[in-house]
Amino acid sequence: MTHRHITVNGRRVDRPSYRTRPGDVVAVAGRSxxxxPFVVAAAGANAPAxxxxxYxxxxxxxLTVRVERQPERREIPVRCDEHLVVEYYSR
Structure with a gap:
């Protein structure tokens, strides 16, 4: 899937790195x-355990998600050691 199927506050986004803010509504575009994949998602088959x-x-x-607030770092499920990234780029 590409980002052309997604809207933020009713407007299509043109890049996957679009930065959302609290209150924004991210949705699947009407024709999509x-x-x-979206029919399966709406049925709940891909719901995370x-x-x-x-947030x-x-x-x-x-097929919508509303951003309630900015997440705190501990809430983001990323498997990454930030100090190793900083160490690598500080060379």
């Missing part, structure tokens, strides 16, 4: 809702 993230409010049936 019928595509197989475990606790939902506290997002998802509506699977509507």
């Amino acid at each position: 809702r019928g595509l197989d 475990g606790e939902p993230v506290p 997002l409010v998802a509506d699977l049936s509507g």
Whole structure:
């Protein structure tokens, strides 16, 4: 899938690195809702296991997510040792 199927606050985004802010609504574009991956997602087949993230409010049936607030670093599930990245680029 590419980013052309996604909107933020009703406007198509033109890059995957688009930065959202609290209150923004990220959604699947209207014509894209019928595509197989999005139909499967709306049925909940790809729902993540475990606790939902506290900084997002998802509506699977509507294929939307609202950004409630900026996440704290400890809430972001990234497997990365930041100090190693800083060490590498500080050479």
